[in-house]
Amino acid sequence: MISAVLRHQFLPRLLSVSRISTTRRNNGFIVLVPEIGENGDGSSNLSKPDGLPEFTHITVEKCLAAIGTEARSVEKLVEETEQLVQSKDQLNVYADILDPFEHAIKDLETTWGVAKALYLGSSTLMPTTYYLNIHERAQRARAARFNSKPIFDCLSTADPKSVEAGSPEGKQLVKKYLLEGRLNGITLQPDERLNLTQTLTELNKEKSTYRSKVETAIKQFSHVIKDYSLVRAFPPTLLEAIAVNDEEPTKGPWKVTLQPDIVKGVLEYCPDRVERWNVWQADVRKASSHTEKSLATSTHLENIRSLRKRQANLLGFPDFATMSMETKMAKDVPYVREILNSLLSYAFPAQVQEVETLQKFADESNFGHKLELCDILYWKRKHLNAVYNYDEERIREYFPLPRVITGIFHLLEKLFHVTIVERENVEAWHPSVKYYDVFNEGNQSELLGGFYLDCYSQKGRRGKEGWMVAIRNRSDVTQTKPLCSLVFNFPTPVYGKPSLLSIDDMGTIFRNFGKCMQHILTQVRYSDLAGLSNIEWDAAEVCGKVMEFFLKDPNVLVNLSGHYSTEEEIPAELLDSIKIYQNYMAGYDLCKELYIANLDLELHSSNDFWQDIVRKLWPNYINFELDKKDSHPCSMVNIFAGEWGAAYFSHIMSKIVAADVYSTFVENGRTDVGQRLKSTFFAYGGSVGTAEIFRRFRGRDLSPDALIGTLQLNRVNERS
Incomplete structure (x- = not known):
């Protein structure tokens, strides 16, 4: 897998469009994209004296100029550092390398973060073409120090004792530099490195074609x-x-x-x-040979697999799946498969029972057919409503957005001993966006960081996911406080009626507030290790999922609830139906996740044709016959055109860790465990490996038992 540094969590876009030149021609427009400047002071106008971005005056031109200046500044420092390490006999790793880069990267990261926040706030504020211009320039500059052979050689020969003595996080940061360098091919011979570069160029072209064809197939x-x-x-x-x-x-x-x-x-x-x-x-x-042939991606899928294997082989790994483990908490593929198979031994029998129950209900409702995959969601909803009185629209009435936000603020304050205070008259990209400072409890002179909260759907905002956008990281070196943005896509209040939330909507909010707290409450010295930075991919979602598990606590739901018109708390019978909903057909849902995770690993470790792999794995996970024309791998964009190749299992691993962490709250109560979570997972960020953080938090190694219990899967023997 390409190194974690080169991967960014969002493929965002851009900023407040102002003075964009357009030339009318025929039925459309030609947009003249400003070039990124490399000279002049481009960063001084993006922030106010209080350190917050000056959103009302940020334009495309200013952002492009800022990124150009800041990127060139970082690259210039790389050149100067290379000269320094080659001419100086004795170097101080901190004073000569780590700390100077911490200063140089600060403004670049902030401008990049502002661009991401604005893009996700509304793509009409900053079109894709503009953002990609910024994104690619910033990414290239940020990676320059990890691609430097002189810097790599210097750090690889540095005295480990002196590195560790200088800072508790220093050893981990040096390790990050060396890992990034290895995965970028620094240790290869010149001809091998050229081969790697050519391979990655071909790979990016195939990924781009794959993505383009899938997107076209969806649109057509x-x-x-x-x-x-x-x-x-x-x-x-x-x-x-x-x-x-x-x-x-x-x-x-x-x-x-x-x-x-x-x-x-x-x-x-x-x-x-x-x-x-x-x-x-x-x-x-879609995007298969069973539809429009010109949009078929099967050949590109196989080319991507082949090129990824070549990339891994050049870097000394037997296959791409093995290479992927270098940036994961789970250190090898056999361990991942062992964990996934242990879950399958519970999930598959549960799936069989769940489908049988659903079939019986459908038969009693005069369905008259054997259930197929296209029927499951429909009859699942009907069964939940008829048997368990689960009525999503009625439940929404008890969770108006303002009340839910107030409730989660109170929960976060109690769990983590912080105080969240709205700051008035802060500039943002839309009048509905609010800004909050986070302080240590009882001490509003001790500011920890802040976040923007953008709840409501705006023109150009797509999807329902919700995002936590890191605008800048904590850094003791530069005396920088963490700043982030929470962006959601809930309906705007109309006629005095607030936006009403489903249980899934609240899950989105809780997940992203978990990430927000992890970003703000980190105690790490270096921005490259702070918050969510440098966390292994299969642990990146842990803190978000821990917070989401709190929605399984009926007391939390009661505290969040209040009918939007009468303010009465949610009735007990609705709480019971929510509890059923949260684990309903959990075996079926988990089997689908396990199938994709194992399919992803197999596709990136086996040489068999993708269709043969699908046919082999499918019956082990899915209790339905595989349709002859089902070609789902042909449109798995995140895996084959994104950065989740041989990494999809990460979603499940994060859930396993989160369930085990949350079970500690159930066993021991909230407040003390909240402080322990704050002082471990939140405080350490990426400065300590997640497996070690978990041991410090839980006092033992990780187990999947908590997730099995949380999902209420029946405990059965291994399937024969």
């Missing part, structure tokens, strides 16, 4: 529904998303696309089985 598909009876049960947000005229969503017609949220919504709410089957088939066949 559309299915028009004219019969209102087919969309009658759709939630208002889904109806608006598919209505040709979104101002009159109930009048139709309605256009179904292959956007993930749309596909999921149709499969969940459409009562017509043929309609569901058609949409499901279009989804699993």
